[in-house]
Structure formats: C-alpha cells, structure tokens
Amino acid sequence: MNRSPLAIWATLVAGTMVAVWLIGSSYLGLRAADVVRSQAEREYANESQRLTANAGDLTKPTIAAALEQPTEETTFYNTFRGWCEKEDVRLTRYTTQPRDPVDQAAGQKVKPRVVTVVLEAHYPNIRRALLQMERGPRLVNISRAEWQRAESGRTKLTLTLTRYVAPSP
Numbered sequence: 001m002n003r004s005p006l007a008i009w010a011t012l013v014a015g016t017m018v019a020v021w022l023i024g025s026s027y028l029g030l031r032a033a034d035v036v037r038s039q040a041e042r043e044y045a046n047e048s049q050r051l052t053a054n055a056g057d058l059t060k061p062t063i064a065a066a067l068e069q070p071t072e073e074t075t076f077y078n079t080f081r082g083w084c085e086k087e088d089v090r091l092t093r094y095t096t097q098p099r100d101p102v103d104q105a106a107g108q109k110v111k112p113r114v115v116t117v118v119l120e121a122h123y124p125n126i127r128r129a130l131l132q133m134e135r136g137p138r139l140v141n142i143s144r145a146e147w148q149r150a151e152s153g154r155t156k157l158t159l160t161l162t163r164y165v166a167p168s169p
Helices: 005-054 072-086 101-105 123-134
Strands: 090-096 111-121 140-149 155-166
Touching: 072 090, 072 111, 072 123, 111 123, 123 140, 123 155
Parallel strands: none
Antiparallel strands: 090 111, 111 155, 140 155
C-alpha cells in the first residue's frame, strides 16, 4: 500500500502526540501519588508526635508489682478508666476474675490479678488508650484480645489484663 508522504507524516505526528499524552498522564499520576504519599507521611508524623507528647514521661520506671492493699483494685480501675475517658473510649465492662486459692496457699511473693475489660470506640481512640496503658506506671500484661465490629460502626475490644501485686512489707 502506497502512502503519500503527508499521510506518513500525519501518522507519525498522531503517534507522537499519543506517546506524549501517555507520558504526561503517567507523570501526572506519579505526581499525584507523591502528593498523597507525602500527605500520609505528614499525618503519620503529626500523630506520632501527638502520641509521644501525650504518653507521659518515658524515663519513669515501670512498677512491676504494686503493693497488695485494699485500695489496689480501685486505684487500678480508676487509672484505667481515666485512660479510657481521656481518649473517648467507652469502658462497657470491667470484670475481676476470682483469685486462685492454690496461688494464695503456695506462698508466692508476687501474685497475678486478672481482669476482663470491654472497650468500645473508634479504632484510633482504642489504640491511644492502650498506648497510655503501655506507657503507664504499672506493668500490665494483655493475655487475650478479641476485636469485633460494634453495631454503631465502632470497634469493640475485649481484653484480658493481668497486673501483679506483692505483699505489703
């Protein structure tokens, strides 16, 4: 098939224009991805700074076991409830598990105290409340965690927490 030089030239120009358009589109797409990535990085940095600022003093030592006193349970409950309230987390259930009589009779120095809590909030709020607990003054072990979606679209988290007490001197 014989083509005129004008038809060949028009085909080359059209092909070049399509190639330039495709290159420009992918450049703009990459540029948009860079903008989204940098925005996400800024949001992550801001959230990290806010969590670090609200976490308390990290130089304070962690108390491995509180002294066994009549007010120990109430003190822990009020502290935990404070962390939840600060981060707008609803504490819907707080259940203390019975103490094991075998542990009490064995004469152990440090005894575990187990509690089951149910929290309900948006995921970032629960995360911040758990960070408060992690960086708090007491050693608290999370031995079980169960995540569920609540009816309200929020996150429902059931935790089994273990803290430790030592006999008073």
